[in-house]
Amino acid sequence: MDNMLNLDRIPKELKLILELLKEGNEQYLQKHSQVLCRDIDWNLFIKLTLHHRVYPLINFKIKMLDGEIVPTHVVQFLHQQYKRNTFQMLRLSAEMEQVSRLFSKQQIPTLFLKGPVLAQDLYGDISLRTSSDLDFLIPIQHLEKAEKLLLNLGYEKYDYIQTVLNDWQWRHHHVTYIHSNKEMKLEIHWRLHPGPGKEPSFDELWKRKTRSSITSYPVYLLGTEDLFQFLVSHGARHGWSRLRWLIDIQQIMKKKIDWARLYILFKAYHNPYVGGQAIILASHLLNMRVEEEMKPLLISRRPKELAQEAVFYLETMVNLHDDSVPAYVSRYHSRHLFSLMSAQQKIFFIISFLYPYPEDAETLPLPTKLHFLYFPLRPFLWAWRKSRKDVLRRGAE
Structure with missing residues (x-):
């Protein structure tokens, strides 16, 4: 398969990070340390590891380079950030178990989407992935009850959603709660993604759920195929602008996946080309092997075109959540989001403009x-x- 991408405009500091993150790249790194680290701006290197949220992995991977090449302050900084993240993930794990226990007693089924459960499931170690908050999915009919429970725990609702004619139910997909004393943020989802668009029902996702081994009290996350689709759609929606999301794809591709079922899910709820985009990015940027079972998601040139479009977000440190996103980035992102949609999704999207705002x-x-x-x-x-x-x-x- 021809999946070569044009990476000429990616800064050399990010190319070094990619080399460190590639699958099975140990011997290459040891042999070519001098060349890879030549003229590296180590301050920019540090900024990129923070921006892409990959510093826990880089903390270990950088030890594969010649020890005399990497400045001491870089090694020390990465280790300090790794320890800080480990403490953060332990705090999130404790909060997650508390929320899961509380919601379960109140008969609110809960699926955790990211955070410690994802780190444990994909990396086998919560310290190897970053997370700033807890995201979890519940049935929409339990939102009011869940909010009361969180308010009783000391959380405050960050109420930023404006709505008319109840369009919040499908235009938005989560609401945020903040605990100022704990410095903790939770996001309750009633949809996996913002609308408009079709999604599996909560009951379907619940039937295919997986139990996490991270806590003694039962904590659940999405089943493998649903999780792959969720991670792909989330990463694509954000332009893969943080490498952490692509590393998640790298990790989940190592798991046993029913690719035939996954293809059916993509056909039903998303654009299969977006699945192909993720596979090509993981293959070209991170050395992931493309298995025969993945080929249905790569049946045309469209996945490669979408993958090349995503390279734009790696050429600079794009933060799509920043209010000061440059106008040219916003315009590009709007066009890219539309190009990610299937024909059916584009129809839903266009029709949604007729609904009042x-x-x-x-x-x-x-x-x-x-x-x-x-x-x-x-x-x-x-x-x-x-x-x-x-x-x-x-x-x-």
Whole structure:
């Protein structure tokens, strides 16, 4: 399979990180340490390990290089960050067990999506993956009960969602809670991904769940095929702008996966080309072997084209959650997100523009009982806002 990607514009510091993270690359690293580390900006190297959230792995991998090449302060910094992350993951593990126990007693089925359970499942060691919060999925009908439980634990809701006609249920997919004393953040999901789009029901995911071995009290995560699809869709949605998400794919590809079932899941709920994109990125960037069973996800050139588009996010430190994302990055990302969609997803996406937005209620406030009027009024309200923006833009110019 021709999966060569153009990586010419990736900084050499990130190329060194990729060499360190590649599968089965030990002998190559030992033999070519001098060449790989020539003219490396070690401060940028450190910044990239932090940005891509891969410093726990790099802490171990960098020892494969010639010890005299890597500056002492780099080795010490990585080790300090590794220890800090280990403590953080232990704190998250304790909080996860508490939440799981509490929700279980209140008969709220809970599937943890990331955090310590993912680190243990994919890496076999919670210290080798970073996580800043706990993400978990529950049935939407239990949201109110779950919120009361978290408020009783001292959490506060970070209520940033604006909604009209209950569009939050499908346009959004999680809500955030913060415990200021514990410095802990939880995200309760009622969907795996933001809408619009089809997803497996919670009951389907629950039937295929896996029990984690990380705690004595039962804690559950997605089954392997559902987890692969979730990680692929999440990473693709963020442009694979952090290597940590691609390392997750590298790790899960080592597990026993029912690729035939996985292909069916992609056909039903996502674009199979996105699965192919992840496999090509993991293969080319991280030396993962492409097995015959994976080939249905690679049946055309489209996965490679999507993989090449994702290289854009590795050419600089793109943080899509930053409010100051450059305009050219935002435009590129919008186009890339649309290109990731299947034909069905694109139809859902286009149709969703006809559903009222909270901005419509801000433009023309109406009593709640008259909110249904936003459906016929939406085109006119959109045109009004656009005309006002154009006027302001021309005035600024």
